Amino acid sequence: MSDETVVQFTVNGRSRRVVVEPRKLLSDVLREDLHLTGTHVGCEHGACGACTVMVDGAAVRSCLMFAVQAAGSEVVTVEGVTPTDGTLNTFQQAMQDCHGLQCGFCTPGFVVSMTSYLADNPAPTDDDLKIALSGNLCRCTGYRGIINAARTAAGLPVPANAADGSDH
Amino acid sequence: MKPSPFTYHAPESIAEATALLAELGDDAKALAGGQSLVPMLSLRLAAFEHLVDLNRVAGLNAIERVNGHLRLGATVRQATAEHSAEVKSSVPLLARALPHIGHFQIRNRGTVGGSIAHADPASELPAVALALDAVIEAAGPGGTRRIAASDFFVSTWETALNDGEILSAVEFPVWSGRCGFAVEELTRRHGDFAIVGTAVGVQVDGDAVTKATIALFGVGATPLRASEAEAALMAGADVAEVARAATAGLTPSDDVHASGAYRTQVAAVMVRRALTKAIQEARA
Numbered sequence: 001m002s003d004e005t006v007v008q009f010t011v012n013g014r015s016r017r018v019v020v021e022p023r024k025l026l027s028d029v030l031r032e033d034l035h036l037t038g039t040h041v042g043c044e045h046g047a048c049g050a051c052t053v054m055v056d057g058a059a060v061r062s063c064l065m066f067a068v069q070a071a072g073s074e075v076v077t078v079e080g081v082t083p084t085d086g087t088l089n090t091f092q093q094a095m096q097d098c099h100g101l102q103c104g105f106c107t108p109g110f111v112v113s114m115t116s117y118l119a120d121n122p123a124p125t126d127d128d129l130k131i132a133l134s135g136n137l138c139r140c141t142g143y144r145g146i147i148n149a150a151r152t153a154a155g156l157p158v159p160a161n162a163a164d165g166s167d168h
Numbered sequence: 169m170k171p172s173p174f175t176y177h178a179p180e181s182i183a184e185a186t187a188l189l190a191e192l193g194d195d196a197k198a199l200a201g202g203q204s205l206v207p208m209l210s211l212r213l214a215a216f217e218h219l220v221d222l223n224r225v226a227g228l229n230a231i232e233r234v235n236g237h238l239r240l241g242a243t244v245r246q247a248t249a250e251h252s253a254e255v256k257s258s259v260p261l262l263a264r265a266l267p268h269i270g271h272f273q274i275r276n277r278g279t280v281g282g283s284i285a286h287a288d289p290a291s292e293l294p295a296v297a298l299a300l301d302a303v304i305e306a307a308g309p310g311g312t313r314r315i316a317a318s319d320f321f322v323s324t325w326e327t328a329l330n331d332g333e334i335l336s337a338v339e340f341p342v343w344s345g346r347c348g349f350a351v352e353e354l355t356r357r358h359g360d361f362a363i364v365g366t367a368v369g370v371q372v373d374g375d376a377v378t379k380a381t382i383a384l385f386g387v388g389a390t391p392l393r394a395s396e397a398e399a400a401l402m403a404g405a406d407v408a409e410v411a412r413a414a415t416a417g418l419t420p421s422d423d424v425h426a427s428g429a430y431r432t433q434v435a436a437v438m439v440r441r442a443l444t445k446a447i448q449e450a451r452a
Binding site for chain 2: 003028061
């Protein structure tokens with residue numbers, strides 16, 4: 001009753017074909033069938049944002065769609081947001097500079113979310129950034145560094161009392 | 169923690185989708201944005217043998233002006249509506265409610281129609297539909313019928329849609345004249361479901377309020393209209409009095425987030441704030 005289905009889609013610019021059960025979440029197909037383990041699976045019900053990927057240019061929770069629904073779509077995971085010359089993208093570099101990661105589990109979700117958000121919203125306010133970041137959880141609670149990374153990537157000032165991630 | 173097995177259908181026309189849903193009956197569920205349905209399936213709070221995905225159905229993703237209404241097709245994404253200039257200018261209440269839904273990643277996938285068809289009593293869009301007397305278009309194997317929002321919400325997650333019917337569009341009336349709108353809600357964190365909230369609209373002529381709507385959410389099994397309070401506002405009562413009237417008969421239940429008494433008290437505060445904002449906007 002739940003036959004495996006062929007799904008063809010583009011992942012990080014490469015055409016991919018998988019044969020999966022319809023109930024298999026996009027997040028699990030990326031990790032288990034395509035071995036793209038940069039996409040992390042946290043809560044598996046849409047609350048934490050660790051599994052965020054871009055589907056046809058929009059950041060979405062990959063645990064809230066089935067891989068069969070992505071047939072024909074272009075998916076970009078955290079592995080696909082980094083420039084090919086070995087450098088980091090603007091937000092990734094800012095995360096490093098601002099000590100935006102601690103254990104690193106939530107990092108791929110933040111990176112994909114903010115890479116997508118800043119591409120669509122190049123001139124956000126400080127409040128806009130905090131609201132945009134609210135869809136991703138960091139269980140280390142290292143938000144200060146992450147907010148500062150977002151500010152840095154957006155070209156907004158980093159308050160003097162929040163110059164690094166160590167003051168919380 | 170994964171959904172139980174199901175057969176996946178991706179119809180490309182409304183006729184095909186409704187025929188499938190009619191044939192499969194209770195064993196099937198329509199899937200739109202999936203931002204509520206997929207977690208419910210993953211947590212196994214719900215299970216269906218068949219999912220009928222509406223995302224590939226042609227002609228369901230348009231936003232258009234029709235007979236004094238703004239019509240949104242079933243698969244218009246919440247983010248699309250949120251950023252639509254037409255929605256902002258024609259149905260400001262909807263535009264103001266949308267940013268309260270989850271997070272931008274959720275709204276990129278979630279649909280306006282899906283949220284209304286899901287009918288979660290704590291969610292914003294059913295309250296907006298009720299506040300504005302929206303018309304819900306239901307498509308079934310025999311054609312379409314139009315349902316008033318006031319008849320649509322039956323109970324928690326329960327609507328007037330029959331087996332084999334999908335919500336194919338929602339039509340929001342476009343208000344004219346000097347109007348103001350506001351959505352106020354209490355959440356623990358940005359993007360959470362509201363503990364309690366309200367969506368209001370007013371139209372003014374000088375000092376008089378000539379049209380008023382007040383819908384509450386998070387206070388019962390469906391969103392609720394406060395008709396007596398609306399009448400009081402139009403009769404010249406002040407907003408504090410109207411807010412008390414809007415919440416006087418409420419009996420919200422207690423849960424882990426808040427007691428019913430707390431919800432009632434906060435609902436009055438939300439109504440007062442929302443009406444104050446809406447009236448200021450209308451008079452500006």
